Amino acid sequence: MAGETPIHTTPxxxxxxxxxxxxxxxxxIHRVLKAEQTLKRAGIPFRLVPTPRPLVSDCxxxxxxxxxxxxxxxxxxxxxxxxxxxxxAGDENGWWPVNLPAA
Numbered sequence: 001m002a003g004e005t006p007i008h009t010t011p012x013x014x015x016x017x018x019x020x021x022x023x024x025x026x027x028x029i030h031r032v033l034k035a036e037q038t039l040k041r042a043g044i045p046f047r048l049v050p051t052p053r054p055l056v057s058d059c060x061x062x063x064x065x066x067x068x069x070x071x072x073x074x075x076x077x078x079x080x081x082x083x084x085x086x087x088x089a090g091d092e093n094g095w096w097p098v099n100l101p102a103a
Contacts, residue, residue, distance in 0.1 A: 006093075024077065055086070
């Protein structure tokens with residue numbers, strides 16, 4: 001698997017998310033751009049990135065943040081009623097799907 005980061009299939013809870021980063025995936029570029037505006041206003045550090053290919057997304061862009069900011073990111077997005085399609089946590093050792101907490 002040289003150069004490939006493994007994608008794990010067993011979801012973990014939000015509190016048990018592994019790795020140093022989180023990727024929030026949306027189903028439209030409009031939602032990603034609204035998420036970008038929301039997080040900038042909230043002063044939460046993040047990056048707008050192409051969705052990592054193995055994580056797939058219809059819109060092709062995602063929000064990447066530090067694991068320690070995951071709950072703040074989620075709360076800010078939930079406050080704007082932005083629908084997150086998938087959340088992954090991980091790093092170069094792999095990505096784990098994360099069960100989203102109820103908004």
